[in-house]
Amino acid sequence: MREITYRQALNEALAEELERDPDVFLMGEEVAEYNGAYKVSQGLLERFGPRRIIDTPISENGFAGLGVGAAMVGLRPIIEFMTFSFSLVAFDQVVNNAPNMFTMSGGQFNIPITFRGPNGPAHQLGATHSHATEPLYANSPGLKICTPATPRDAKGLLKTAVRDNNPVLVLEAELLYSSKGMVEPPDEELLIPLGRAEVKREGSDVSIICYAQTVRLALATAAKLEEEDISAEIVDLRSIKPLDEKAIFDSVAKTHRVVIVEQDRPFCGVGAEVCYRIQKNVFDELDAPILRVSQEDVPMPYNERLEKAVLPNADKLIAAVKKVCYA
Amino acid sequence: MQSVEQRDEVEMLSLMLLIRRFEERASQQYQAQKIGGFCHLYIGQEAVVAGAIAAVRDDDYVITAYRDHAHALARGTSADACMAELFGKEAGCSRGLGGSMHFFNRQNHMYGGHAIVGAHVPLAVGLAFAIKYRGEDRVTLCFFGDGAINQGSFHEALNLAALFKLPIVFICENNLFAMGTSVKRSTSLKQIVDRAEGYDIPGEIVDGMNFREVRDKIAEIVHSIRKEPHPAFVEIRTYRYRGHSMSDPASYRTKQELEKYRLDDPITRLRAQLTREGKLTNEQFDQIDKHAKETVLASVKFAEKSPELPLDKLYDYTYANGAKP
Numbered sequence: 156m157r158e159i160t161y162r163q164a165l166n167e168a169l170a171e172e173l174e175r176d177p178d179v180f181l182m183g184e185e186v187a188e189y190n191g192a193y194k195v196s197q198g199l200l201e202r203f204g205p206r207r208i209i210d211t212p213i214s215e216n217g218f219a220g221l222g223v224g225a226a227m228v229g230l231r232p233i234i235e236f237m238t239f240s241f242s243l244v245a246f247d248q249v250v251n252n253a254p255n256m257f258t259m260s261g262g263q264f265n266i267p268i269t270f271r272g273p274n275g276p277a278h279q280l281g282a283t284h285s286h287a288t289e290p291l292y293a294n295s296p297g298l299k300i301c302t303p304a305t306p307r308d309a310k311g312l313l314k315t316a317v318r319d320n321n322p323v324l325v326l327e328a329e330l331l332y333s334s335k336g337m338v339e340p341p342d343e344e345l346l347i348p349l350g351r352a353e354v355k356r357e358g359s360d361v362s363i364i365c366y367a368q369t370v371r372l373a374l375a376t377a378a379k380l381e382e383e384d385i386s387a388e389i390v391d392l393r394s395i396k397p398l399d400e401k402a403i404f405d406s407v408a409k410t411h412r413v414v415i416v417e418q419d420r421p422f423c424g425v426g427a428e429v430c431y432r433i434q435k436n437v438f439d440e441l442d443a444p445i446l447r448v449s450q451e452d453v454p455m456p457y458n459e460r461l462e463k464a465v466l467p468n469a470d471k472l473i474a475a476v477k478k479v480c481y482a
Numbered sequence: 483m484q485s486v487e488q489r490d491e492v493e494m495l496s497l498m499l500l501i502r503r504f505e506e507r508a509s510q511q512y513q514a515q516k517i518g519g520f521c522h523l524y525i526g527q528e529a530v531v532a533g534a535i536a537a538v539r540d541d542d543y544v545i546t547a548y549r550d551h552a553h554a555l556a557r558g559t560s561a562d563a564c565m566a567e568l569f570g571k572e573a574g575c576s577r578g579l580g581g582s583m584h585f586f587n588r589q590n591h592m593y594g595g596h597a598i599v600g601a602h603v604p605l606a607v608g609l610a611f612a613i614k615y616r617g618e619d620r621v622t623l624c625f626f627g628d629g630a631i632n633q634g635s636f637h638e639a640l641n642l643a644a645l646f647k648l649p650i651v652f653i654c655e656n657n658l659f660a661m662g663t664s665v666k667r668s669t670s671l672k673q674i675v676d677r678a679e680g681y682d683i684p685g686e687i688v689d690g691m692n693f694r695e696v697r698d699k700i701a702e703i704v705h706s707i708r709k710e711p712h713p714a715f716v717e718i719r720t721y722r723y724r725g726h727s728m729s730d731p732a733s734y735r736t737k738q739e740l741e742k743y744r745l746d747d748p749i750t751r752l753r754a755q756l757t758r759e760g761k762l763t764n765e766q767f768d769q770i771d772k773h774a775k776e777t778v779l780a781s782v783k784f785a786e787k788s789p790e791l792p793l794d795k796l797y798d799y800t801y802a803n804g805a806k807p
Contacts, residue, residue: 214641219604220638257800
């Protein structure tokens with residue numbers, strides 16, 4: 156194992172899959188000559204050439220659709236959205252064409268495509284650039300969605316996504332690109348299956364269910380809670396769809412108390428689905444109502460203080476944990 | 483592989499008749515409530531798809547919008563599979579999961595059947611991208627209506643195709659109406675073909691009621707593309723005799739206008755050309771038409787007795803299994 160950044164991990168995943176499979180290509184805005192808006196594709200043009208690392212005009216609907224078409228005849232496109240906030244311009248391609256094709260064609264055309272890029276609020280980007288799109292896409296059958304929170308998960312999940320025979324969204328996070336973590340050496344194949352959560356920290360008093368940017372928050376908060384003798388178990392979903400129900404239920408059976416901390420909004424958010432499934436399947440395991448910490452239900456304000464107030468934070472999470480623990 | 487020159491004109495006339503008789507029967511079955519959802523008929527436009535298909539190889543890619551029965555038939559999908567699809571049956575060309583607007587035939591390179599106006603034009607560009615990526619000499623034929631040309635996806639797709647020099651023919655089937663809105667009321671252009679110029683794509687206007695003109699013009703374009711990949715655009719002027727869909731009485735146009743086009747019917751025209759040249763007798767024509775009617779009638783019987791997809795297979799077509807090793 157060695158320590159690398161989340162950005163480097165994604166870069167390695169891309170390079171390894173491009174190297175392994177000639178049907179894989181990377182397309183998006185600024186991915187080639189600019190080396191990526193967030194430098195995730197750094198050096199790939201030089202290594203793989205313009206046939207496989209392809210800059211596009213600002214036409215998200217156009218190049219997302221191009222990717223879906225190319226996937227119909229067996230290529231395996233990796234389509235980068237500079238941010239998933241821009242994927243909304245291509246919503247029709249991502250939601251109507253990519254996941255519906257397999258059904259509509261009676262199973263004749265599967266779409267092995269990866270859509271990837273940063274997702275979720277970053278820092279003072281305002282309402283249009285701060286979308287956490289996972290609940291929008293999770294409502295579309297046919298899509299798979301993963302949300303890596305660590306460099307290791309970023310590499311392993313992206314590689315799995317590229318090989319999957321279905322459209323997969325790899326929702327990265329701008330705020331995580333420079334974060335570091337331990338990852339297997341490059342000569343060791345790292346594939347992390349979709350639909351498998353990971354307990355990032357063992358605990359016994361409360362389950363904090365989190366994903367993407369909230370994993371870091373949950374881990375930091377767990378350390379603070381430890382000082383108050385509350386032992387928190389951190390369950391990182393890693394994939395939103397498929398959802399690892401077993402890992403969630405196992406943790407609930409262990410702690411009997413649940414707080415879900417999510418980066419999206421409360422209304423029809425990811426936490427609402429997780430919450431529903433827990434009460435439906437393991438209701439008797441619960442010793443307290445489930446609480447959710449999410450964004451506030453407002454368009455993201457630019458003002459820094461207001462933005463902080465909208466986002467989940469340690470204070471909100473600690474308050475929720477104490478409430479479910481009756482502490 | 484069948485070369486373009488060898489495609490027999492009588493055979494293509496048979497195809498046009500099959501399309502017409504299929505659509506007439508579909509209309510009847512729709513009214514009998516055997517077919518659900520939306521149903522858009524191709525009657526009047528037969529020479530467009532027949533001419534285009536006659537100009538390409540069987541391994542070229544074809545993709546179209548929701549008025550797609552004819553394209554599937556032209557690509558060798560059986561009338562049985564097409565009718566069964568309309569009936570929602572498992573033997574349908576999309577297992578009854580797609581319906582009228584979503585006909586697919588992977589084996590014969592028919593890539594749909596797409597119902598969101600303009601949304602398949604980027605897909606077509608993706609098909610053409612794959613051709614160039616793999617260094618093949620195939621061509622993509624992308625059909626769409628005059629309504630599609632004002633959709634953003636169409637513009638993005640044309641720009642990408644031109645930028646990447648992709649082997650694709652954009653075929654605008656201009657039947658003068660986007661549903662009930664005439665081209666005049668929807669499009670700020672003197673003629674549709676001028677759209678192409680904005681993307682530095684060569685464009686042509688073709689008489690869509692004339693099979694030979696469609697075939698020859700597209701053959702010429704395809705020949706040029708095979709030599710050196712590039713996009714091209716054709717505005718094919720045609721007319722649909724029926725409304726936009728089965729529920730549209732088409733009251734936005736006059737009877738005189740319709741009659742004018744019916745007098746210029748593409749099937750009658752090709753028939754007359756072939757008869758004049760001694761390539762087709764009246765008896766032969768009647769025989770072909772009889773065969774088309776019988777084929778279509780048989781397809782209704784086939785569709786009626788075909789089973790539906792069992793309910794326990796409901797979840798089998800949402801995700802493809804496995805991963806590429």
